[in-house]
Amino acid sequence: MTALTSATLALALLSPQAPAQPVKAWIVSGANNHDWKWTTPEIQRTLEETGRFHVEVTNDPARDLPSAAERHAAGALDLLVLDYNGPRWGDAAEAAFLKAVRAGCGVTVIHAANNAFNGWDEYEVLVGLLWRRGTGHGRYHAFDVHVVDHNHPITRGVADLRLHPDELYHRLVHKQGAEYRVLMSAHSAPETGGTGRHEPMATVSTYGKGRVFHTPLGHVWRNNIPSHATWQDPQLRSLVARGCEWAATGAVTLSPTPLNRLSAAEQADGFTLLFDGRTIEHWTAFKADTLPEQGWVVRDAAIVHEARGGGGDLVSRELYGAFDFRFSFRLAANANSGVMWHVTDAGGATYYSGPEFQLLDATSRKPSAKHAVGALYDLVPTKGARARAAGRWNEARIVVRDGRLQHYLNGDKVVDCPCSGPEWEQMIANSKFRNWPFGAASAGRLALQDHGDEVAFRNLRIRRLDQQK
Numbered sequence: 001m002t003a004l005t006s007a008t009l010a011l012a013l014l015s016p017q018a019p020a021q022p023v024k025a026w027i028v029s030g031a032n033n034h035d036w037k038w039t040t041p042e043i044q045r046t047l048e049e050t051g052r053f054h055v056e057v058t059n060d061p062a063r064d065l066p067s068a069a070e071r072h073a074a075g076a077l078d079l080l081v082l083d084y085n086g087p088r089w090g091d092a093a094e095a096a097f098l099k100a101v102r103a104g105c106g107v108t109v110i111h112a113a114n115n116a117f118n119g120w121d122e123y124e125v126l127v128g129l130l131w132r133r134g135t136g137h138g139r140y141h142a143f144d145v146h147v148v149d150h151n152h153p154i155t156r157g158v159a160d161l162r163l164h165p166d167e168l169y170h171r172l173v174h175k176q177g178a179e180y181r182v183l184m185s186a187h188s189a190p191e192t193g194g195t196g197r198h199e200p201m202a203t204v205s206t207y208g209k210g211r212v213f214h215t216p217l218g219h220v221w222r223n224n225i226p227s228h229a230t231w232q233d234p235q236l237r238s239l240v241a242r243g244c245e246w247a248a249t250g251a252v253t254l255s256p257t258p259l260n261r262l263s264a265a266e267q268a269d270g271f272t273l274l275f276d277g278r279t280i281e282h283w284t285a286f287k288a289d290t291l292p293e294q295g296w297v298v299r300d301a302a303i304v305h306e307a308r309g310g311g312g313d314l315v316s317r318e319l320y321g322a323f324d325f326r327f328s329f330r331l332a333a334n335a336n337s338g339v340m341w342h343v344t345d346a347g348g349a350t351y352y353s354g355p356e357f358q359l360l361d362a363t364s365r366k367p368s369a370k371h372a373v374g375a376l377y378d379l380v381p382t383k384g385a386r387a388r389a390a391g392r393w394n395e396a397r398i399v400v401r402d403g404r405l406q407h408y409l410n411g412d413k414v415v416d417c418p419c420s421g422p423e424w425e426q427m428i429a430n431s432k433f434r435n436w437p438f439g440a441a442s443a444g445r446l447a448l449q450d451h452g453d454e455v456a457f458r459n460l461r462i463r464r465l466d467q468q469k
Contacts, residue, residue: 022054023248025079026068030059031086034112035222039231040083043110043218046237047081049301050254051393052245065093072100079106079248082113088120098122102208106247110240111218114172121175126207127214128180129172129200137167138193140219140227145186145201145235152204154213154239154246155183157256159264161235165227167219170195180205180214184239202239204246211250213243234258234277234301259301260458271326274316274446274460277301282460283314286447287345295450302458305450307332313350314448315343321443322401322465328458331361331373333390335453338377341398342444346437350447353437355379355419357398357407359455361390374409379427382407382414393458401465 025047029040040057047053058064061084071077077100088094101107107126115131117123124130145161161184170188184202188194205212217236220227230236238258246252257263260277274282280303285292295311297304305311320341331337340354347353356377360367369381374396387409388394397408400419407415418424419439428439448457 023052023078023245024076025053025055025081025244025248026071026077027055027057027081027083028061028065029057029083030061031084032112033085033115035220035224035227036083038228039110039218039220042220042228042231043081043083043240045300046231046240047244049237049259050241051300052241052254053079062087062089062093065089066096068093068105069096069099069103072103072105077105079108079244081108081110081244082116083110085112085116088117094120094123098126098207101126101210101212104209106210106244106249107207107212108240108244108247109212109214111167111216114169114214114216124175125178126205126212127175128178128203128205128212129174129214129216131169131216132173135169135171135173137169138188140167141165141192143168143186143189143192145184145217146198147183148185149181149183152181152183152246153250153252154202154204154242156252158239158242159256161233161239164217164233164235165229166217166236168192168194168199168201169216170197170199172200172216178205180212202243204243211247213247215240215243232278234261237301260460262461266461266463269463271324271461271463274462275303275458277458280314282317283448284317285311286313286315286343286350292450300456302330302456303448303460304456305337305448305454307335307454308452309450311450313340313450315350316446319443319445320400320462320464323399324401324463324465325398325446325460326462327396327460328393329359329396330393330456331359331390332454333361333363334365335359335361335390335455336451337453337455338449338451339396339398340447340449341400342439342441343447344437344441344444350445350449351438353439353441354444354447355405355439356449357396359449362387363390374407374414376405376407376415376417378433379431380415380417382409384412385409385414386412399465 044055142163142165147155180203182200185198188199190196202215292311295309337359338356340350343350343354358375358377360373373387374382374385399406403420405419
């Protein structure tokens with residue numbers, strides 16, 4: 001098995017909704033008329049960033065796939081992801097592939113993998129819709145992909161993909177005897193070289209006991225950096241991850257909202273996104289106009305402070321008065337961090353002025369309630385906080401409005417207290433913050449704390465409440 005490259009995820013990194021065991025996925029690659037050397041690692045990241053998958057890659061399927069049926073039978077393989085369009089694999093690999101799928105191993109077919117293996121009847125039946133004589137596409141462009149079946153687990157609760165940049169395959173050929181169900185389609189517009197028809201963009205089917213998810217989306221040409229936008233779209237990444245989870249398990253636990261993207265309801269409510277999954281453009285170092293030189297990186301579609309990475313705190317470029325700030329966070333074991341608000345330039349650090357939503361993993365410690373995760377640090381204890389274990393994603397929310405502060409953790413309100421007025425001032429006077437410019441500003445920046453430990457943030461979105469009643 002030396003041909004395999006592994007990206008093993010610890011069980012602790014599973015998403016909060018996920019069952020205890022990760023989906024064991026194997027990406028089949030190594031040949032394609034598209035840029036598989038770029039897309040395969042990107043597909044791997046797409047799955048891994050959800051925390052739901054343990055992913056391996058083979059770039060030599062003729063050598064490695066003969067073990068597929070055995071691996072599936074041993075519980076070491078749940079899903080085969082095909083990013084392959086090249087020579088046949090040979091009798092042993094093909095027989096093992098079909099045996100594994102018939103026994104219940106899931107399959108995901110991505111873009112040009114539906115071009116593969118003209119004349120291999122079993123494969124063509126498994127895929128259902130294929131690039132064959134008469135198939136084509138218009139020019140690469142952004143188009144909407146519409147959900148046409150809202151009742152399938154993959155698309156339940158999922159919004160249409162808006163302005164997704166890709167190739168739009170048209171006139172895919174239906175293999176005789178294949179049955180499939182169309183989940184999503186897109187209008188192939190004549191003005192972009194299309195057919196004027198609605199073309200299938202996501203289908204599902206079964207082959208023996210195996211479930212098959214197929215999408216002709218996912219195009220990237222070799223040496224064409226602009227086409228990387230296809231996989232940089234969080235909408236496609238979410239669709240593929242959900243399709244892979246269903247193919248492997250028959251159910252979908254992943255959120256229908258793509259990572260680092262506003263839901264339709266959040267857009268309507270006036271939220272803005274403070275992180276797009278790729279760049280940290282909305283944040284700077286404290287008292288600076290640039291990012292810290294070290295410590296903070298983008299990894300797994302998250303802003304991550306690396307353990308002992310240094311760099312200092314990140315602060316938002318914008319100032320906020322009354323607001324509703326929502327974010328996801330993940331702590332390493334025993335990690336300490338926090339999120340501050342109404343941070344000003346007064347004092348030598350963000351915590352001199354900014355009250356803190358405490359982030360703390362209690363794996364091997366027993367913090368006081370005022371220092372527990374979700375507390376207003378050192379001022380107000382949590383009530384009913386249900387934190388998830390180290391390595392798992394938590395959902396948090398800070399609301400500041402009309403002189404009151406509310407903290408939410410994983411859907412529960414855990415702090416509700418004044419944040420201005422006499423009672424607030426008395427709380428500060430009785431605290432270690434009494435000689436600092438702490439909690440005095442009516443507006444300020446948000447801050448993500450560097451406390452020396454590993455902490456990750458994503459799905460950072462905020463709504464101003466100053467003008468809303």
